[in-house]
Amino acid sequence: MKFLATALGFASAATAHTLFTTFYVDGENQGDGTCVREPTDASTANSPIYPLNGDDMACGRDGEIAVNYICPASSGSQLTFEFRESPSYTSSGVIAEGHKGPCNVYIKKVDDMFSSKAAGSGWFKIWEDGYDVDSDTWCTDTLRANNGHLSVDLPTGLPSGYYLVRPEILALHAAVDGDPQFYTSCAQIFIENGPEIELEIPEKYEVSIPGYLTSDDAALTFNLYDTPLGEYPIPGPDVYIPTSESIGSKQTQKDGVIPSGCLAKNANWCGEALDTYSTQDGCWASAEVCWNQADTCWDSVPPSGYSGCTTWNNYCTKIGDNCEAGNYDGLPDFDLSEVFADVPGPIPTPYGSFETTPVTGGDSSDDSSDGASSTKAASTTKAASSTEAASTQEAAAEETSVYSAAATTTAKAAVTTDEPVKPTYVYVVPGASEDATSTYSASPEQTSESSGNESGLKVSEDGRCGGETGQTCEGSTFGNCCSKKGKCGRKTRHCSCGCQSAFGICD
Known part of the structure; x- marks a missing residue:
């Protein structure tokens, strides 16, 4: 099954x-x-x-x-x-x-x-x-x-x-x-x-x-x-x-577009309205269409669940039960509301x-x-x-x-x-001395002639930089710029306003 x-x-x-x-x-x-x-x-x-x-x-x-x-x-x-x-x-x-x-x-x-x-x-x-x-x-x-x-x-x-x-x-x-x-x-x-x-x-x-x-x-x-x-x-x-x-x-x-007339829904499947009936043949015809739609639902079930297919299954079963019981007075009343998993x-x-x-x-x-x-x-x-x-x-x-x-x-x-x-x-709002429109450069222009080794600073291996660390960002895998907070990086917040040029490269 x-x-x-x-x-x-x-x-x-x-x-x-x-x-x-x-x-x-x-x-x-x-x-x-x-x-x-x-x-x-x-x-x-x-x-x-x-x-x-x-x-x-x-x-x-x-x-x-x-x-x-x-x-x-x-x-x-x-x-x-x-x-x-x-x-x-x-x-x-x-x-x-x-x-x-x-x-x-x-x-x-x-x-x-x-x-x-x-x-x-x-x-x-x-x-x-x-x-x-x-x-x-x-x-x-x-x-x-x-x-x-x-x-x-x-x-x-x-x-x-x-x-x-x-x-x-x-x-x-x-x-x-x-x-x-x-x-x-x-x-x-x-x-x-x-x-x-x-x-x-x-x-x-x-x-x-x-x-x-x-x-x-x-x-x-x-x-x-x-x-x-x-x-x-x-x-x-x-x-x-x-x-x-x-x-x-x-x-x-x-x-x-998600159909507005879905009787039931499971993920990206929609249960469409069935023809009502008043005869035995009409009843079984609607049941067959219902089960065909159920097959499509089960074939499309994603990992997130199949509650809508179960609901539709139960609906088809109810129609079939009515057909077997000789009840041909139209489609049964049934709650086909979409079932949502509990929101955590x-x-x-x-x-x-x-x-x-x-x-x-x-x-x-x-x-x-x-x-x-x-x-x-x-x-x-x-x-x-x-x-x-x-x-x-x-x-x-x-x-x-x-x-x-x-x-x-x-x-x-x-x-x-x-x-x-x-x-x-x-x-x-940045202070008047800050440049809020500076841009990040993939290869920032060097502002100091001395490299990390020449300056006696250690190239940062943990992403930290600045005077208290004795580390420079120049050459670091985290990025060449040392931000005002003492963190290496290559993004605008590292390379522009407040960038510490003594411990890396700045825009």
């Missing part, structure tokens, strides 16, 4: 790993597996993705196969991804406690959801979280504290159209042995009302997946067991958040501190001033109070601003399993 074979496949799924199974738009559960590309083999669905240079790195195993439905989202919507250790939620859990590492969220615009390749160019990162040295907290720790939920805001500068959204978890417990473990799959969305511009991704932000990482990257060889742990270099490019204050006219989604906890608010790039008139090309300028509070904050937003917008009218989750470290350190981590976005 299809039911038995499917159930046995679910029972054999590996433990301790994880899979993105359930998608939320603005806090609304879309249904287990709905709009999500999942592996077809439930027994290995939550296993890590191999190899690093394989196409499965884009959207996971079987990730090149589009699912039937595409979830609509508005410009700036909050997206939430639910990760489960047991994909069908037969038991609770997110990922093993020892599987520590960073999280990233990438997005890619596609012309045709059902024919465009997931693997390849066009990807860029809209969110990241790594390791907080001060609180000794990894992104996966926060993910577990939030019951497997990870939330991000869609950038407001994305034009209307179809997109793949890719949450990525990297577990580092075996990285020291050459086995970094990636967990990823993709959600399919349609942005309905983005600004009427072309999406132009500056070259330094756009990556190809696979190809964006190599096995010897510092982020993939990081020793999780060093004591103390130093700064962790998050893998991949800098975050790119295009923003716009304009909202385009609402576009009509033509492909992948409240939906968390997005957290993080990222620069934003305003885009207007379709011109978001990369130049000497792109990538670090940010937009006003109204286009980026969801959690800030109205008072904070209003006062900040007044300041932003005169100066460029950056936004940050100032309470991130504190909130993470105080995580509980009862409440989600909900740092509040606040806006900080």
